[in-house]
Amino acid sequence: MFESAELGHRIDKKTFDAEVPALREALLQAQFDLKAQGDFPLLILINGIEGAGKGETVKLLHEWMDPRHIQVTSFEHPSDEEQARPAAWRYWRQLPAKGQIGVFFGNWYSQMLQGRVAGTLDEAGFEHALDEAVALEQMLCNEGALVLKFWFHLSQQRMNARLEELEDDPQHSWRISPLDWHQSRIYEDFVRHGQRMVQRSNCQRAPWHVVEGFDHYYRSLTVGRILLASLQDALKARRKDRRDVGGTARVGNGLDQRRxxxxxxxxxxxxxxxxxxxxxxxxxxxxxxxxxxxxxxxxxxxxxxxxxxxxxxxxxxxxxxxxxxxxxxxxxxxxxxxxxxxxxxxxxxxxxxxxxxxxxxxxxxxxxxxxxxxxxxxxxxxxxxxxxxxxxxxxxxxxxxxxxxxxxxxxxxxxxxxxxxxxxxxxxxxxxxxxxxxxxxxxxxxxxxxxxxxxxxxxxxxxxxxxxxxxxxxxxxxxxxxxxxxxxxxxxxxxxx
Amino acid sequence: MFESAELGHRIDKKTFDAEVPALREALLQAQFDLKAQGDFPLLILINGIEGAGKGETVKLLHEWMDPRHIQVTSFEHPSDEEQARPAAWRYWRQLPAKGQIGVFFGNWYSQMLQGRVAGTLDEAGFEHALDEAVALEQMLCNEGALVLKFWFHLSQQRMNARLEELEDDPQHSWRISPLDWHQSRIYEDFVRHGQRMVQRSNCQRAPWHVVEGFDHYYRSLTVGRILLASLQDALKARRKDRRDVGGTARVGNGLDQRRxxxxxxxxxxxxxxxxxxxxxxxxxxxxxxxxxxxxxxxxxxxxxxxxxxxxxxxxxxxxxxxxxxxxxxxxxxxxxxxxxxxxxxxxxxxxxxxxxxxxxxxxxxxxxxxxxxxxxxxxxxxxxxxxxxxxxxxxxxxxxxxxxxxxxxxxxxxxxxxxxxxxxxxxxxxxxxxxxxxxxxxxxxxxxxxxxxxxxxxxxxxxxxxxxxxxxxxxxxxxxxxxxxxxxxxxxxxxxx
Missing domain, CATH: 3.40.50.300 (P-loop containing nucleotide triphosphate hydrolases)
Structure with missing residues (x-):
């Protein structure tokens, strides 16, 4: 399922430069409408291969949109207050409010995937974590949230090249992940479990988007277009459907009226x-x-x-x-x-x-x-x-x-x-x-x-x-x-x- | 200054029983008005000698008033999230909202006093902590809060008797304090520094009330009356003074208009x-x-x-x-x-x-x-x-x-x-x-x-x-x-x- 994101997609700078001004304007307008309409939040989950441009994409969103209403949270080592409570508490604490954009960079998917690859989570635990993620997103969507999930991908060869390139760049030190990406087993396991994760948690209202991260122009423009289209659709849908209140309300507990x-x-x-x-x-x-x-x-x-x-x-x-x-x-x-x-x-x-x-x-x-x-x-x-x-x-x-x-x-x-x-x-x-x-x-x-x-x-x-x-x-x-x-x-x- | 609280004040059960129903009704009414008026919070600080009835008083307030709108917080060992921030952050986190009652049981006074007695805080540090406490309370009062500070007192002799009495009572284990109260030096230092603390931080809008804790009836009735009178006064004052907005507003920076x-x-x-x-x-x-x-x-x-x-x-x-x-x-x-x-x-x-x-x-x-x-x-x-x-x-x-x-x-x-x-x-x-x-x-x-x-x-x-x-x-x-x-x-x- 990630194959098409290993083809080396790229676009040229000219195409990029020509399209960006209009895209940026439209994104700003959509963000403004989101805030003005104020009836749902946008939650963006960032996942994928090391070096595939996760951090750059988050920075780009800050650059293209109004950064004051985008809240980026990374979930690293939990604090003692977080450790003393259910695992999901830390995510609930940081959920974006209606009208706001939240970017979870490091989220339930990265936690379960890292755990699975490192071996701290077994198959059953991984399945259970997936179920919980699906239920949480289902609830968020039912509450009106727009949830977008990105998987940034690279072939193993391109990842290795990219990691070497980044090694000496001081501005990129924050890409460090707890996994040792130089081991080829790590890449393989990550992709294998990652594919299953993406398949199992893909749904219409909180879809995954797999984006090849090799070429900056391609990656950025792809994310920008997906974001814009999704946001515009959601804004339109929410305006239209001021919830259909009809329907049958009975739960029904037997016919004998015994309570x-x-x-x-x-x-x-x-x-x-x-x-x-x-x-x-x-x-x-x-x-x-x-x-x-x-x-x-x-x-x-x-x-x-x-x-x-x-x-x-x-x-x-x-x-x-x-x-x-x-x-x-x-x-x-x-x-x-x-x-x-x-x-x-x-x-x-x-x-x-x-x-x-x-x-x-x-x-x-x-x-x-x-x-x-x-x-x-x-x-x-x-x-x-x-x-x-x-x-x-x-x-x-x-x-x-x-x-x-x-x-x-x-x-x-x-x-x-x-x-x-x-x-x-x-x-x-x-x-x-x-x-x-x-x-x-x-x-x-x-x-x-x-x-x-x-x-x-x-x-x-x-x-x-x-x-x-x-x-x-x-x-x-x-x-x-x-x-x-x-x-x-x-x-x-x-x-x- | 604590001498009058070492006399062995007491009242008899009959007086207590006769007065409590009306007091309780009035307290409930005042609490209800506080919530309905909703324009200021009540903050109660509980301090004093071990075994002098601090915990019992807090429980009594819960019993006499509507416990759903009283929030008791004790500040014990700070969490790592608290330790990574200024000391006052934990207090700000827990400040009661307008219309609510907050009881800080373990607060800036107990922290500074324990530190001073244990020797982790020197004289200058203690003075500085006092200045900060006074400034904080001044601000709270200016924002409309009612702040009541109680010092529960016992003579050393009565404290020792009380501690022995409590030792075997499993329901009272929570009185444990980090200080070793059986040492007579501890009592003496605590009282000496405590007196200075009370003197230095006593002010009209956030006054200290020293209450002898020996006799349950005396202590409870005293606290109840103080609380009621203070709350009623504040409710009346707040209703009257919907802030006087007049007055001179200029700060003035020289007469030459150079900016x-x-x-x-x-x-x-x-x-x-x-x-x-x-x-x-x-x-x-x-x-x-x-x-x-x-x-x-x-x-x-x-x-x-x-x-x-x-x-x-x-x-x-x-x-x-x-x-x-x-x-x-x-x-x-x-x-x-x-x-x-x-x-x-x-x-x-x-x-x-x-x-x-x-x-x-x-x-x-x-x-x-x-x-x-x-x-x-x-x-x-x-x-x-x-x-x-x-x-x-x-x-x-x-x-x-x-x-x-x-x-x-x-x-x-x-x-x-x-x-x-x-x-x-x-x-x-x-x-x-x-x-x-x-x-x-x-x-x-x-x-x-x-x-x-x-x-x-x-x-x-x-x-x-x-x-x-x-x-x-x-x-x-x-x-x-x-x-x-x-x-x-x-x-x-x-x-x-």
């Missing part, structure tokens, strides 16, 4: 004495577990979702009470900021992913996409339906990095909610907790029941299961929450051996 | 041949310097300010052309995001402070405060006037951490600007660079001359001098920019020995 939530026995209760005693026991257990040396290899994430007035806040408080305030971080999810809106949906949650040894409590979470956003129509069906898969992929990355993930749905019945709303209105320091919106949400009770049913069915996985908490009795709910957290920690520590 | 910018010889030129040759020389020099191993101990920051159409962009491009795109980062300063608006003015620049080994280019900068914001009236005189001192303090922190800071003002005359505006309107791919706003700014030429004069006079320091660049001739300007950067790097490396 998961109906199966809960909400009458379960704990008396005060039993509660007090169990509370102390479970809090001491949590405190002890969080200080276990094994926690250094894990992080803990707890997600709290539930009906309004189900007691999320008071359950969270009982968890927090057991802990050193320095060990945990509370993240309440409300309206997104404009920086958050300018990024893919999950970006605002990736921001708060805890490092090893720490605990993040999400008071509402990424599940808002398939709950409130679905029910209220803030997200189009096509968007909340794909969210299940995206969320599963996100959570898999968390748990693979050692994060223990515990998800709670606190369930109460309608009558209990009514009583609590009324009580809140009467208690002075709880008044701020009850708003007109809460009463409005209550009207949509059945829609939420259906949404919760779909959510649990589609996102309760072996490593990230949902725990439904019967919360009509607050004491019962709090103990169940604490115990579930403790059991999850013990299970994970037990598996560490 | 720094008038002293420039804008007729300086470079012919094309000389330019080409010097460009190559200076770019190669910059490339070499940036790859010097000494760069690992430094970062480079370049600030580009100048008249509209003075050629900032093209000068920046000549700098970038010499470099590996991975070494530098371009930060164009436009309208702030809402997250940036919710923080003190300098926060958005602290975000982009480079780590050692890297180079950040600011295309416009923090000087906007004393240029466009002053001239256009976006900042009140009291705010842009204090900005000079804040900026100097900021830059001092950068240079102390090894950052090489180079600041350019690119100057052209009015006629040259007119010609360039006209030319831009005619060149298709430069059209986007000229807007109505540029023409409007041009009307205020004299105001800018005055603002630049004041800016340079007040912020050109030994370690962060301004370089005025005669930019009527773009070639001359580009070479001067490159040469100035190179000389700054060489000077810094030379001082490293």
């Amino acid at each position: 998961l939530l109906d199966s809960l026995d909400l009458s379960q209760r704990l008396d005060k004495a039993g509660y007090q005693q169990q509370l102390l026991t479970e809090q001491a257990r949590l405190s002890r577990l969080m200080r276990d040396p094994k926690m250094k290899r894990h992080a803990l994430v707890a997600v709290f979702e539930g009906n309004d007035a189900a007691g999320k806040g008071s359950a969270i408080r009982r968890v927090a009470d057991a802990l050193d305030p320095r060990q945990y971080r509370m993240v309440p999810i409300g309206a997104p900021s404009d920086e958050e809106l300018a990024h893919p949906y999950l970006w605002r949650f990736w921001r708060h992913v805890p490092p090893h040894g720490r605990f993040t409590i999400f008071d509402r979470s990424w599940y808002g996409r398939v709950l409130v956003e679905r029910v209220e129509g803030f997200a189009a069906p096509v968007d909340w339906q794909r969210a299940y898969g995206e969320i599963n992929a996100f959570e898999e990355q968390l748990t693979e990095a050692g994060t223990i993930l515990v998800k709670f749905w606190l369930a109460i019945d309608r009558d209990t909610q009514y009583e609590r709303f009324k009580a809140r209105e009467k208690t002075p320091f709880k008044r701020f907790k009850i708003t007109d919106e809460d009463w409005r949400n209550r009207e949509k009770w059945d829609d939420y029941v259906e949404a919760v049913d779909d959510m649990v069915t589609r996102t309760s996985t072996r490593d990230a299961p949902w725990t439904l908490v019967e919360a009509n009795d607050k004491r019962y709910a709090r103990i169940k929450v604490l115990r579930t957290l403790n059991e999850a920690l013990e299970r994970a520590f037990g598996q560490d051996g | 720094l910018l008038d002293s420039l010889d804008l007729s300086q030129r470079l012919d094309k041949a000389g330019y080409q040759q010097q460009l190559l020389t200076e770019q190669a020099r910059l490339s070499r310097l940036m790859r010097d191993p000494k760069m690992k101990r430094h970062a480079l920051v370049a600030v580009f300010e100048g008249n509209d159409a003075a050629g900032k962009g093209s000068a920046i491009r000549r700098v970038a052309d010499a470099l590996d795109p991975r070494q530098y980062r371009m930060v164009p300063i436009g309208a702030p995001s809402d997250e940036e608006l919710a923080h003190p003015y300098l926060w958005r620049f602290w975000r982009h402070v480079p780590p050692h080994g890297r180079f950040t280019i600011f295309d416009r900068s923090w000087y906007g405060r004393v240029l466009v914001e002053r001239v256009e009236g976006f900042a009140a005189p009291v705010d842009w006037q204090r900005a000079y001192g804040e900026i100097n303090a900021f830059e001092e922190q950068l240079t102390e951490a090894g950052t090489i800071l180079v600041k350019f003002w690119l100057a052209i005359d009015r006629d040259t600007q007119y010609e360039r505006f006209k030319a831009r309107e005619k060149t298709p791919f430069k059209r986007f660079k000229i807007t109505d706003e540029d023409w409007r700014n041009r009307e205020k030429w004299d105001d800018y001359v005055e603002a630049v004069d004041d800016m340079v006079t007040r912020t050109s320091t030994r370690d962060a001098p301004w370089t005025l660049v005669e930019a009527n001739d773009k070639r001359y300007a580009r070479i001067k920019v490159l040469r100035t950067l190179n000389e700054a790097l060489e000077r810094a490396f030379g001082q490293d020995g």
